[in-house]
Amino acid sequence: MRKYILPPLLLRYMLLLKVTLIVSRGAAQQELMLYLSPETWHANTVNPALFLPEKNIFIGGPSLGLDAAHSGDIAYRDLLRREGKRSILDLSGAISKLQPENTLRIDQRNERALIGFRLGGWYLSGNWSQRTATTLTYTRALAELLWYGNGPFVGQLLDIGPSLSTIRWDELGVGLARSVGNRLCIGVRIKYLSGAAMLLSDEARRKIQVFTEPDVYQLSLQTDYAFYSSSFIAAVDTSGFGYDLSFNALKNRFGQNAGISGDVGLLIRIGRHLLLSASALDIGGRIQWKQNTAYFHSLGKFEYSGLFLPGTDILNGTVDSLDFGAALDSLNDVLNFQRADAKLTTVLPARYYAAVHWQLLQRWTLGAVLHHQRDERRQTTAVGFSGYWLPLPWLGVGVMYSINNRSATNLGLSAAVRLGPVQAFALSDNALNAITPYRSAAVNFRIGGALVF
Amino acid sequence: MRKDFFSPLLRILTVVSILAGCQKLALDELEIAERTSEYAFPVFSTRIGLKDLMLKVLKDSVGGDTIVINPDQTMTLFYSGNVAEKPASDIFRFFNFPEVPVPINDTFYPYPFNTLDSVYIRRVDVASGTLNLVVNNARNQPITGTFYILQMSKNGQPFSVPFLVPPRQTFISPPIPLKGYTLTSDNNRLEFRYEAYLPDGTRIKIDEVLPGIAGIGILIQGFTASYMEGYWGYSEYPLTRDTIDIDINQTNLKGNVKVKNPKVTMTITNSWGFPTRGVVKYLSFIGRDGKEYKLNSTVFFGDSIDFNYPSWAAGEVGQTKETHVVLDSTNSNIAEIFNAQPIRLIYEVAGISNARKDPSIVGFLTDKSTIALRMKVELLLEGSAQNFDAEQTLDANFGQVVDFDTSRIEAVEFKIATENNTPVGAALQLYFLDVQGRILDSLFTQTPPPFVVKSPPVDANGITVGSARAETFAPMNVARFNRIRQATSMRLNAAFTTAQEGQVPVKLLANQSIALRMGLKVKMRLGGKP
Numbered sequence: 001m002r003k004y005i006l007p008p009l010l011l012r013y014m015l016l017l018k019v020t021l022i023v024s025r026g027a028a029q030q031e032l033m034l035y036l037s038p039e040t041w042h043a044n045t046v047n048p049a050l051f052l053p054e055k056n057i058f059i060g061g062p063s064l065g066l067d068a069a070h071s072g073d074i075a076y077r078d079l080l081r082r083e084g085k086r087s088i089l090d091l092s093g094a095i096s097k098l099q100p101e102n103t104l105r106i107d108q109r110n111e112r113a114l115i116g117f118r119l120g121g122w123y124l125s126g127n128w129s130q131r132t133a134t135t136l137t138y139t140r141a142l143a144e145l146l147w148y149g150n151g152p153f154v155g156q157l158l159d160i161g162p163s164l165s166t167i168r169w170d171e172l173g174v175g176l177a178r179s180v181g182n183r184l185c186i187g188v189r190i191k192y193l194s195g196a197a198m199l200l201s202d203e204a205r206r207k208i209q210v211f212t213e214p215d216v217y218q219l220s221l222q223t224d225y226a227f228y229s230s231s232f233i234a235a236v237d238t239s240g241f242g243y244d245l246s247f248n249a250l251k252n253r254f255g256q257n258a259g260i261s262g263d264v265g266l267l268i269r270i271g272r273h274l275l276l277s278a279s280a281l282d283i284g285g286r287i288q289w290k291q292n293t294a295y296f297h298s299l300g301k302f303e304y305s306g307l308f309l310p311g312t313d314i315l316n317g318t319v320d321s322l323d324f325g326a327a328l329d330s331l332n333d334v335l336n337f338q339r340a341d342a343k344l345t346t347v348l349p350a351r352y353y354a355a356v357h358w359q360l361l362q363r364w365t366l367g368a369v370l371h372h373q374r375d376e377r378r379q380t381t382a383v384g385f386s387g388y389w390l391p392l393p394w395l396g397v398g399v400m401y402s403i404n405n406r407s408a409t410n411l412g413l414s415a416a417v418r419l420g421p422v423q424a425f426a427l428s429d430n431a432l433n434a435i436t437p438y439r440s441a442a443v444n445f446r447i448g449g450a451l452v453f
Numbered sequence: 454m455r456k457d458f459f460s461p462l463l464r465i466l467t468v469v470s471i472l473a474g475c476q477k478l479a480l481d482e483l484e485i486a487e488r489t490s491e492y493a494f495p496v497f498s499t500r501i502g503l504k505d506l507m508l509k510v511l512k513d514s515v516g517g518d519t520i521v522i523n524p525d526q527t528m529t530l531f532y533s534g535n536v537a538e539k540p541a542s543d544i545f546r547f548f549n550f551p552e553v554p555v556p557i558n559d560t561f562y563p564y565p566f567n568t569l570d571s572v573y574i575r576r577v578d579v580a581s582g583t584l585n586l587v588v589n590n591a592r593n594q595p596i597t598g599t600f601y602i603l604q605m606s607k608n609g610q611p612f613s614v615p616f617l618v619p620p621r622q623t624f625i626s627p628p629i630p631l632k633g634y635t636l637t638s639d640n641n642r643l644e645f646r647y648e649a650y651l652p653d654g655t656r657i658k659i660d661e662v663l664p665g666i667a668g669i670g671i672l673i674q675g676f677t678a679s680y681m682e683g684y685w686g687y688s689e690y691p692l693t694r695d696t697i698d699i700d701i702n703q704t705n706l707k708g709n710v711k712v713k714n715p716k717v718t719m720t721i722t723n724s725w726g727f728p729t730r731g732v733v734k735y736l737s738f739i740g741r742d743g744k745e746y747k748l749n750s751t752v753f754f755g756d757s758i759d760f761n762y763p764s765w766a767a768g769e770v771g772q773t774k775e776t777h778v779v780l781d782s783t784n785s786n787i788a789e790i791f792n793a794q795p796i797r798l799i800y801e802v803a804g805i806s807n808a809r810k811d812p813s814i815v816g817f818l819t820d821k822s823t824i825a826l827r828m829k830v831e832l833l834l835e836g837s838a839q840n841f842d843a844e845q846t847l848d849a850n851f852g853q854v855v856d857f858d859t860s861r862i863e864a865v866e867f868k869i870a871t872e873n874n875t876p877v878g879a880a881l882q883l884y885f886l887d888v889q890g891r892i893l894d895s896l897f898t899q900t901p902p903p904f905v906v907k908s909p910p911v912d913a914n915g916i917t918v919g920s921a922r923a924e925t926f927a928p929m930n931v932a933r934f935n936r937i938r939q940a941t942s943m944r945l946n947a948a949f950t951t952a953q954e955g956q957v958p959v960k961l962l963a964n965q966s967i968a969l970r971m972g973l974k975v976k977m978r979l980g981g982k983p
Contacts, residue, residue, distance in 0.1 A: 081486075090486030151491025151974050216870050216972030217493035306495030306971070312505050314847060314945075 031067070032384040032402050033412045033427040034446055035353050036367040038275075039396060040416050040425050041450040044116065044125055045109075046353060047265035047279040048175040049187030051116065051123045055452050058125070060114025063448025067429075068106040069406055070442070073097050091147045098140040106134040106166075107349075111448065116175075123187070125175035130196075133349055133375075134166035145210060150219075154212045161208035161225050164201045166232075167346055169287055170194040170254065175263070185267040195230065195257035195287040198346060202226035205297065219304045226297040228344050230257060230289045233296070252292055261285030261348060275357040285348030295342035349375035363390040380405045384412065384429065394418045402429055406442060424449040487981030489863060491974055496867075498970040503875055504528065504963040507834070526962040530832040534800070537693025538825040541725055541818040547574065547681065554587050554670035557645050560658055565642040571686025571806070577636040579605075580820055582676030583628035588649075589668040590618035591660040598649035600671070605636045605643070631676065645671070677820060682765065685727040685806045685816045692731070692826055694801040699830045713958040715791045716831040717748065717798065719778040721760045723824045726770060727816025730808035731826070732757045738795035746793060750785035752778055759808070760824070765815045800828055835915055838877070839955035840948045846886075847943045863976040865934050867896065867927040871906045872968045874920035876952040876959035878908035879967075885940035892944075894936045896927050901948070906967055908952040908959075915959040917952065 035046045041058045043050050052058070078094040080087055109131050116125040142160035145153065170193070177187030205226040212219055231252045265279035355369040365388040372381045384402030391397065400412030407430075414427030428445040507528055521529045549567045568574060590596045596618045605612040612634055618624040636643070647669060649657050659668040721731060733756045738746040752758065761776045763769035782788035804824065807814060869881075882902035885893045897903060909921040929937075951959045 086484050088484045088486050090488075092486065092488060147488065147490070149490035149492040151493045151976070154493055212493055213495075216495045216498070216868055216970040217974070218495045218972075304495065305498055307497040309497050309499040311499050311501035311966075314499055314501065314845065315505060 031065070031446065032369050032371055032382055032429045033386070033398065033400055033414045035277075035355055035369050035371070036357070036384070036386045036388065036400065037396075037398060037414055037416060037425065037427060038277075038357065041116070041423060041452055042111065042114065042425070042446075042448050044114070044175070045111065045127065045129075046281065046351075047187065047267070047277055048125065048189040048263045049177045049185045049265035049267045049279070050277065051118065051125075051177060051185075052452060056118040057453040058114065058116035058450060059452075060111060060116075060127075060450040061448065063109075063111035063114075063446065065109045065111075065446035065448075066106070067444045068104075068108075068442065069444075070105075071103045071406065072099050074102075091143060095140065095143050095147060098143060100140050102138055102140065104134075104136040104138075106132065108132040108134075109446075114450065121179045123175075123177035123179075125173075125177070125189070127171070127173045127175075127189075129171040129173070130168070131171055132166065132168045135164070136166075137163040150210065150212045150217075154217060155214040156211075158210045159208070160210060161206040161223075162201065163203065163206055164199055164227065166197075166199045167287070167348070168196045168198070169259075169348075170196060171261075173263070177265075183269045187263075187265045189263040191261045191263070191282075191285075193259040193261060193285065193287050193348070194252075194254045195259070195289055195346075196252055197231040198228065198257075198287075198289055198293070198344075199230075199232045200228045200344070200346065202228070202295075202297075205299075208298075216306070218306070219302075221302040223298040223300055225299075226295060228289070228293065228295055228342055230291070230293040230344075256291035257287055257289045257293070259285065259287035259345075259348075273359040275359075276355070277357070278354040279352070281351040281353075282348045283350055285350065287346050287348070289342075289344045289346065293342050293344060295340045296337040297340070298337045300336075347375060349373050364388070382429075384410075386412065388414075398427070400429065404429075412444075418452075421451045421453050422449065423452050485980035487978055489976055490979045491976045493972060493974045496971040496973050498968070500966050500968045502963075502966040503834075503961050507961075522963040526964050527960050528834045528963050530830075530834060532697050532699040532798075532830040532832075534695040534697040534798070534828040537695060537802075537827075538823050539692055539804075541822040541824075542820075547577075547678065548676050550673040550676055552674075554585070554672040556667035556670045557647065558667045560647055560649075562645045563642045564645055568641050571688045572683060573639070573641055573686075574681050574683035575637060575639050575815075576680070576682040577638075577678045578680040579631045579634045579636060580677045580679035582631040583674050584612075584614075584626075584631055585628055585672040585674075586614045586616060586624070586626040587670050587672065588616050588618045588624040588659060589662050590620060590622055590624070591662070591668060592651070593620045594652055595619050596649050596651065596657070596659070598647055600645070600647040600669075602636075603644045603646055604638045605631075605634045607634045628674070631673075636678075679820045680770070680817065681819075682815065682817045684812065684814070686812075687805065687807050687810045689732070689803055689805045692802045692804045692824065694735070695799075695828065697798040697800075697828060697830055699795060699797055699832075712788075712791045712832055712836040714782060714833055714835065715787050716833075717780040717785075717787060718829045718831055719776075719780075719802075720827045720829070721776040721778075721824065722773055722827075723760045723762050723776065724771070724773040724819070724822045725806075725816075725824050726763050726765050726818060726822065728762055728807050728809065728811070728814060729760045729824065730757050730805040731760055731776075732803045732805055733800070734803050735799060735801035737799055738790045738793075739797045739799065740790075740793040740795050742793070744793075746790040746795065748780060748785055748787060748790060748798075750780045750787075752780065752784050757805075757808070760804075765817045770817055771819060771821075798828065798830055802826055834961035835958050837951045837955045837958050839950050840880075842946065842948050844944060844946045847945065848941070859931055859935055859938075861978045862931050862934065863978060864931065865929050865976070866974045867929065868972045868974070869905050869923075869925045869927070870970045870972070871923045871925075872920050873906050873908060873923070874917055875961065875965040875967055876908050876911050876915065876917045877906070877949050877961070877967075878904055878921075878952070879906040879950070880948045881905040882946045884944040884946065885937040886942045886944055887939065888941045890942070893940055894933050896937075902946075906969070908950070911952045911957065911959050915957065916962065917959070917965065 031046055034040065034043055037043055038050055039052060041052060041060055042063050074094050074097055078097060079091065080089055082088070109129060112128040112130060114125070114127045116123065139159055141158040142162060145158055145160055171191050173189045173191040175187060175189035177185055179185045205224045207222065207224040209222045210220070261282045261284055263279065263281045264283065266277065268276040270276065351371065351373045353369060353371055355367060357365055357367045359365045367386045367388065369384050369386070371383070373379065382402055382404035384400045386398055386400035388396060388398040394417060396416040398412070398414035402410040402412055404410060410430045411432060412427070412429040413431035414425065416423065416425040426445070426447040430442055430444045504522065507530060521531065523529060547566060547568055555564060586600050588596070598616055600614040600616065602612040614626055614629060616624050616626065649659055651657055662668050723729065733753060736748045738748060740746055758776070758778055761774035763772040763774055780787055880902050883896035885895070887893050903925050905923060905925045907921040907923040909917045909919050911917050
């Protein structure tokens with residue numbers, strides 16, 4: 001349990017989410033580049049029908065990946081700077097770049113283990129992954145209020161209730177693929193999902209409004225804000241004008257909040273040089289949150305007009321003291337989050353890929369890929385065009401131009417190294433940002449390794 | 454050569470990219486940049502009603518004052534002096550019988566009773582009292598007889614006491630109640646008569662006990678009358694002398710205050726049944742400057758005025774009559790006097806009975822007859838003021854604010870907002886005082902202080918139209934803020950000026966009030982190194 005006063009707390013939340021975008025270790029992204037790197041074993045994670053030709057055993061090591069972006073042009077360096085050994089959070093530059101409403105999304109995937117076998121015309125695979133999907137929508141007013149105080153916003157109604165959806169889960173998958181003739185391969189994967197943590201705001205109750213009267217700065221705070229939480233926050237205690245948040249006090253054990261999802265994919269080879277592929281991932285993905293799950297609701301209106309001194313007390317000179325504490329006690333009443341046990345089913349975002357590979361030369365391959373992802377709170381679509389080159393027998397490099405919802409100027413790069421059975425790769429759909437994340441509003445990369453026999 | 458160069462470069466690039474993306478930032482070590490934030494919040498609010506203000510004024514002045522809210526919401530202040538009530542017995546003392554027996558020196562003995570020289574009592578109804586008859590027999594044979602008071606009768610029978618005195622003994626009658634007897638006289642005297650006989654029928658005069666000391670007497674005790682009737686001649690006597698404190702402002706009265714229509718009302722409540730003339734011996738205001746301002750009025754005949762009284766001739770015995778004397782700007786110089794901001798009224802009134810010396814007037818008194826005089830100063834709250842000063846000291850306890858670390862505060866700014874529908878504006882200054890009452894600092898630095906309360910315009914009747922809002926800001930640096938938060942009390946100084954710069958009379962209404970609110974903006978440096 002750590003004690004926070006409200007503004008620093010929210011500030012830290014924002015910071016946490018923002019920084020997670022940049023620094024998280026994991027793997028999951030729009031992954032256009034991965035999809036067009038079929039010689040990389042980890043490409044199997046985006047298409048269960050995809051197996052490396054002429055290989056029989058695949059053991060994937062840890063793989064880290066992140067696909068995250070913030071709307072607008074907010075970059076790491078707009079938030080954080082280094083002074084000597086000190087890391088300093090400074091929102092001054094970032095706030096001016098914020099839109100009235102801003103969205104931060106983070107998809108993170110951490111492949112713990114991958115394994116695959118070829119059994120004649122059948123391909124078996126298994127995986128254990130840890131994944132996180134986060135979307136945060138917040139207003140510029142919230143950032144300004146936290147950073148500059150309410151003084152500059154006298155007379156303005158500030159809507160500061162954020163919309164937040166973050167789900168972290170473990171995934172155990174078993175895949176089966178089968179070649180049908182020489183031109184078709186179909187794959188399917190069934191995944192068992194175990195919810196680890198969840199924080200989901202109630203879209204029907206997003207109101208947190210702050211108003212400072214121009215008169216003498218009377219404060220008004222109105223809330224009808226609610227969120228579901230499992231594991232993240234176990235309790236909210238508003239006594240003492242601040243928040244006592246109980247973080248991670250209740251750990252979800254594996255399987256307590258479970259669900260399933262599925263992946264399907266196919267490959268169609270046309271001639272010697274053309275390969276079509278498509279996949280649908282996380283189909284029907286749902287997690288039922290039953291354990292350690294609660295619904296927190298704050299509903300009320302707080303108005304603080306300062307102390308009221310009866311005029312007769314002033315006339316009689318009997319004003320006792322300026323006791324602000326008692327009046328502010330009522331603030332707790334409106335901010336008090338009522339907790340109730342809850343059950344909830346969350347739907348995971350489904351992803352769809354379709355691609356074409358054309359082997360132009362022996363060592364050159366051209367490709368194009370279409371990606372679409374949708375869930376209840378967002379939809380993203382991206383299309384990329386790539387070239388892949390094998391300059392050396394042990395090295396493959398790729399380049400990609402892609403367009404997505406937030407940018408039409410994404411340059412992707414990939415590199416895959418094969419040293420005997422050892423395979424390692426690093427790739428990014430937005431390579432410049434991955435190299436210089438401090439100046440980037442979006443980051444996408446994935447790295448990993450495998451043993452391929 | 455190419456192979457040797459390219460391979461490590463790619464590997465290095467890969468590693469650098471990964472590290473760049475994966476640089477870890479420890480949140481617990483994160484430092485928030487120093488910045489200036491500004492917080493605005495309300496401090497206090499209050500509403501002061503004119504009615505409360507006036508009641509406060511009255512509360513601080515002498516007792517008996519009151520405020521009357523008239524049907525049109527105008528208010529009238531009444532400052533009252535003590536009620537000077539004079540029972541008739543305080544002035545007119547009758548029948549002061551001695552505490553020892555009254556010797557009766559002869560068989561017919563006139564006994565004058567006490568009255569004022571000018572009063573002739575012709576009838577007295579006895580309310581209480583007893584009479585003892587004492588007869589001494591110095592002879593060797595018994596004496597029988599009867600004692601009479603010829604002017605006193607009951608049910609048509611004169612008062613009489615029979616007695617039988619054995620030889621060489623003294624007769625003392627039991628106390629004989631006198632209640633219910635009526636005493637009549639036309640010459641302010643009682644006539645005692647007795648008849649005494651020896652056993653052989655010889656009428657005698659009771660022998661003296663000692664030479665010159667009568668052997669018969671009466672003792673009258675507890676004699677009171679419920680009604681007296683007669684003639685009251687010319688006689689002067691004191692009624693009252695009193696002071697009325699009319700200090701509207703309990704502190705330093707400054708400024709040019711004009712009260713439009715001040716009044717002094719003298720009310721005489723009289724149940725004395727004969728004509729009485731009030732003589733104003735002294736009637737002056739004392740100004741704030743200590744000078745005496747004599748109140749002159751045409752309502753007085755000279756310095757006198759006749760009080761109404763219940764008339765015996767008209768059958769008004771037991772009634773009470775009132776006399777109202779109103780001194781206002783139409784019949785006196787009171788308006789001019791109030792421009793000098795008087796702080797008290799001193800008056801002395803005497804009474805004269807039958808000032809016209811009319812011998813035909815039959816008067817009366819009862820045991821309940823009184824004459825009461827009340828003097829009131831009546832101020833309809835209508836007038837004008839310029840820089841009318843008032844002050845009030847308030848206890849202040851800033852509580853935790855005293856211990857608040859202000860090292861990060863850059864500046865503060867107080868905001869005072871007022872909404873006023875009274876016709877009175879005010880310049881305010883707030884002084885912050887330490888425990889010894891010394892001034893630590895003030896809210897405003899400018900002199901004179903700003904008009905924090907503005908008055909709305911008034912109509913032709915002096916009544917405000919709408920309300921006026923005023924906003925005043927008092928910026929303050931940290932050094933000053935540190936001083937004032939140490940204050941243990943605050944002294945509020947107000948200089949009131951009525952609408953249109955105090956040039957026109959205005960009316961103060963009971964439902965008018967001033968709302969005053971204060972807010973505070975604090976600019977402070979947040980973040981950075983602790």
